[in-house]
Amino acid sequence: MFLNRVILLVLVIIGTLENFSSAAKFKTTIFDDYVYGDCDNQPENVLNIKTAFDTSEFIIHNDVDNVTLSGNLTSRWDIQKTDRLEGIFQLHYLDHGSWQPTMYSIRLKNVCAVMYDKNQHWYKAWTSHIINIDEVKDNCVNVPGTKLIHEPFELVFIFDLRTPIDTNGLYRLFIAIAAYDESSRKRDTSICFTIRVQFEKID
Numbered sequence: 001m002f003l004n005r006v007i008l009l010v011l012v013i014i015g016t017l018e019n020f021s022s023a024a025k026f027k028t029t030i031f032d033d034y035v036y037g038d039c040d041n042q043p044e045n046v047l048n049i050k051t052a053f054d055t056s057e058f059i060i061h062n063d064v065d066n067v068t069l070s071g072n073l074t075s076r077w078d079i080q081k082t083d084r085l086e087g088i089f090q091l092h093y094l095d096h097g098s099w100q101p102t103m104y105s106i107r108l109k110n111v112c113a114v115m116y117d118k119n120q121h122w123y124k125a126w127t128s129h130i131i132n133i134d135e136v137k138d139n140c141v142n143v144p145g146t147k148l149i150h151e152p153f154e155l156v157f158i159f160d161l162r163t164p165i166d167t168n169g170l171y172r173l174f175i176a177i178a179a180y181d182e183s184s185r186k187r188d189t190s191i192c193f194t195i196r197v198q199f200e201k202i203d
């Protein structure tokens with residue numbers, strides 16, 4: 001809680017300072033070898049992408065200029081549809097061999113409520129490319145067997161960053177999702193995964 005306030009305060013201060021300088025647009029690109037990244041030193045009850053989903057029908061296609069994703073991710077996280085999923089999304093950078101958080105971090109109280117929200121970064125980058133949305137949107141990722149069918153897409157996040165980012169640096173998106181039952185008890189299993197990204201300035 002305290003840490004959240006500090007982060008918020010830092011963001012507010014930075015936001016205020018940044019009104020004096022303009023934002024720059026950056027896009028991220030991904031690496032085919034690092035789509036299924038793990039979180040470091042996690043206990044066994046923390047699932048990664050490959051254990052939370054059946055990825056056998058998911059295709060990572062490395063083109064000359066880009067990495068294209070397609071095919072299916074089938075949820076196998078064995079929790080309940082009525083669970084509330086809480087998520088932490090962070091941008092990390094690699095500093096002398098260890099991953100450090102940047103100030104870019106959000107915490108979502110209810111991931112499923114915004115999974116297909118058109119205003120979210122991940123909608124543009126990911127969930128808008130799920131072609132059977134109508135069938136699966138009520139299942140979020142907490143109904144085992146739910147198959148998310150993807151059209152071919154590039155996982156690209158566009159960020160307006162007001163603080164310059166080192167485009168030579170190595171970054172990763174860190175995503176941790178915990179589930180809570182109807183009595184707000186945390187489930188034994190959770191998900192944590194990372195995706196290595198590189199930033200490119202686009203204007």
Ligand SMILES: *[C@@H]1O[C@H](CO)[C@@H](O)[C@H](O)[C@H]1NC(C)=O
Binds near residue numbers: 058070072149
């Ligand atoms: C994805 O699932 C659909 C529907 O079940 C199936 O027709 C298609 O072949 C699957 N894609 C791959 C790459 O296996």
Ligand SMILES: *[C@@H]1O[C@H](CO)[C@@H](O)[C@H](O)[C@H]1NC(C)=O
Binds near residue numbers: 154
């Ligand atoms: C990425 O690759 C796909 C598939 O070959 C292609 O259609 C698309 O134009 C490429 N995108 C860019 C930005 O090069």
